[in-house]
Amino acid sequence: MMNRLKEMREVRGYTLDDVEGLTGIKRGTYSNYENGNTEPKLKTWQKLADFYGVSVPYLQGRYDHLTKKEALQVIHEVMTVCGISKEELKDRL
Template sequence: MYEIFEQLLQKHGLSAYKVAKETGVTQSTLSDWKRGRSTPKTENMKKLADFFGVSVEYLMTGKNSEPLTKRDEKEIGAILSNTEALLRQEGLMFDGVPATPEAVESIISAMQVGMEMGKKRNKELYTPKKYKKDK
């Protein structure tokens, strides 16, 4: 995945330092990603993708799939809304510690990215050829 990030750096004539400074994603995060120790958290991936004007999916896989329809976005929004209400209830704990608002936001953000990628992947796999748009 870091290779795609490097390609975007070269394409835009930027350094990882400059991107880190502009996005607020720490250099240590990028360094760990480069060395394969970890991948940036969902919110950091979103910051990097937004900075380069690409999707998180592209940043992670190097591929862009069909965009989601309004119906898909509405379905995902409804699921996230219900989940968010559940996650914001009093008493939610992680390892015996009450969940912080930041933890809840991180979970919701990760779920959104996962559901969007899943919807796109399913469209790619299960849409009959006659209904696919030529790429």
């Protein structure tokens, strides 16, 4: 089972430095979490899940799907990063 830390970071357009600045987790430590070299403590999993707006089990790779609320949050964040309005998204769909 592989965690989704790198996937979530990249989808949101964050660098390791960004994550360090936004969460206080050192970039090297976070990189080790991403690569499965070390395992975050439960408190850290929760902090990261809250940061990304997903559940701990999803972030840990235990589930293959997001809840509707989580999916909508990811879509909203991607739209914000890409500068796409709701109207433009509707037109594209």
